[in-house]
Amino acid sequence: MSAQVLREDCDGLCTLTLNRPDKLNALTVEMFQQLHAHLGALEQQQEHIGAVLLRGAGRCFSAGNDLHDIAAGQALPLPHLQARTIDRLARLPQVVIVAVHGHCYTGALELALAGDLIVCSRSASFADTHARWALTPLWGMSQRLPRRIGVARAREMMLLGRRYDGQRAAEMGLANLCFDDAQFETELQALVRELLAGSxxxxxxxxxxxxxxxxxxxxxxxxxxxxxxxxxxxxxxxxxxxxxxxxxxxx
Structure with a gap:
């Protein structure tokens, strides 16, 4: 099994990186299996890991669910694997920061919504495109999105399928913080250090x-x-x- 989710620990921070950059980190069953396993380990490591940073390799966070997986109807090794994994991420004892650059669409947005803090670059792009593909939410969108940005704005995102850049996402409350692209990494690392300095x-x-x-x-x-x-x-x-x-x- 190839490493579709990478883990790196440094000074109390665990960085989990979605690792299919050639496919814009499209989410697969295998990726969710690996993420689920990493989260299970982190649940037992709260004294050594104070925060978890979830991000994507390459050009974006994630373009969303891999449509080839959907079309193939790939069997899940665990019922509702994706929803269970996202819920497990949301319930980690550690603070979860989701760093979004580039695309964050549909299933990727459902994954990002499990974070305690969502931080994005100004050029990031958020959208819910379930309706484009005649799909309905199964991983938490209908519950977590309105709780984060309000029912009216969630209806807008879910029904119209529009894209929102990083600045607009921050104004809506979808993202906690938005940084200029050139300063994104510097500001993200400063945020991590600030967080880990707390108890x-x-x-x-x-x-x-x-x-x-x-x-x-x-x-x-x-x-x-x-x-x-x-x-x-x-x-x-x-x-x-x-x-x-x-x-x-x-x-």
Whole structure:
């Protein structure tokens, strides 16, 4: 099996790279199998990996599902493999950053929506083209997209199939941040360092709180935060002490 998803670890960051650059990283069953396996390993490595960066090799993030796979009706080794994998990505304990350059269409957009943060280049291009191919969402588009950008804007994207560049994606709230193409890599790496400098314990606890209270009434959500809080992290004392030393004060 060729490596359609590459993994590289460095200083607490795991970078997963979709690796079919000659095919614009079109998503295959094999790619999802490999991604699913990587995510299973990462679930057990939260003390060593603080964040996961998902990106694409070559000219783009991904042009979407491989239409040859769809036409061939390739059997899945696990029922609903793609949807399960995307959900597994969304539920990782680590913060997930999705870096989008070039195309991010349909199935690739469903994959990107599993990220906690979506960062894009100005020339990135986002679209949902299910209707062009007489397909319907199966990997989460109808649920994650409206939760991210609102129902009205999601209807626009899903019904019209229009393309949106990186700047427009950021204005819509689809992307958290948009950087000029020339500065994309520099800004992305700075963002990663900023994120990893925060407490990984706090990041994991925040993700759990947001996930567990999604859709709850305000009163129930507030009660959940108070009574099911993860408490103080093991690095709290060291962080406060370091702050005191750096500022010349005692905490």
């Amino acid at each position: 990984w314990f706090s990041h994991r606890a925040t993700k759990r709180l947001l996930e567990e209270t999604d859709g709850l009434p305000l009163a129930a959500g507030l009660a959940h935060e108070v009574f099911r809080n993860a408490g103080k992290g093991p690095d709290m004392a060291a962080r406060i002490a370091a702050f005191g030393q750096a500022s010349g004060r005692t905490a």
